[in-house]
């Protein structure tokens with residue numbers, strides 16, 4: 001699909017994004033695929049860890065094919081905790097087309113703004129400090145090498161959020177992200193993730209883990225200094241290496257070949273610098289593995305959970321006062337032919353009318369500093385604060 005963008009700031013209508021107000025519209029846009037879907041033909045709520053999961057998926061695909069759909073798709077979200085129910089569905093209507101790749105700045109909606117009526121961090125600053133200090137103690141006395149801990153920012157806004165306008169802003173402000181808007185039972189999960197867990201095209205797998213972060217600065221020199229310091233930081237390189245090693249070890253038994261950069265590169269979002277590694281692998285010949293089999297081996301990576309996974313998961317449940325739900329889980333789609341794309345649900349919000357929840361986590365290793373983790377998680381929330389057009393909110397407080 002080729003979309004020509006006239007020179008005006010906001011026209012969701014043009015892109016049918018305005019349909020987003022029909023709260024059942026699903027959208028996932030990457031530089032490879034734009035998938036939109038609407039309506040529920042069949043649902044899958046089985047947890048990914050359940051033995052029957054793949055059987056349930058096959059049953060849904062078979063039923064869709066019997067209705068005459070050649071290559072049906074599933075869209076939705078997979079939670080952080082694989083033992084929790086998924087929210088996946090075979091839609092009544094869907095399309096998969098070339099992504100929106102034109103001049104994203106044309107999407108920017110400068111008049112879109114919100115005021116905060118109430119805000120609360122969960123945990124608050126004191127609770128966060130205690131949580132990270134407890135994690136640091138555990139890191140020194142346990143086999144735990146890395147743990148990712150998060151906070152939630154709950155906002156009450158001055159009015160109900162117009163989802164299509166929010167989505168156009170998300171796309172305009174974060175042109176190279178994975179954009180998503182996923183209707184869930186608790187609200188709409190919407191955001192601009194920089195991180196790809198897995199894209200599967202036939203037998204080829206792509207992954208792009210990130211770990212190691214620095215806040216960007218409006219001052220050019222300071223911004224360069226921050227990126228340089230990130231690249232030189234032993235602590236961040238260590239955090240990153242843990243993630244890449246875990247993904248490589250998980251992929252090795254499944255693939256016949258793998259390409260991965262020897263050193264992480266730097267990538268930037270409008271608000272953050274990250275260390276990034278591109279990974280490409282070919283599944284073993286005659287592999288019968290589905291994309292969900294691969295996800296089960298990878299998710300949650302040490303970028304979202306920590307390492308070793310089980311131990312980190314256990315400590316997250318004990319230390320975090322909130323349930324993550326779909327935050328730091330996955331959003332995406334897959335088809336019956338085995339293709340699909342799943343991004344990690346970060347830099348996102350859950351929106352229900354004027355109630356908004358933002359999420360951000362950070363990797364903690366023995367060299368971590370408590371206040372830096374607070375600032376890093378606040379900086380990560382800035383992606384969505386900007387998308388809502390919220391001005392003058394110092395979320396470091």
Ligand SMILES: C=C(O[C@@H]1C=C(C(=O)O)C=C[C@H]1O)C(=O)O
Pocket residue numbers: 148195209210211212213274303304328346347359360361362363380
């Ligand atoms: C958990 C988040 O980000 C993850 C953690 C990172 C880190 O600890 O450096 C970097 C990118 C993401 O993998 C988030 O944005 O909420």
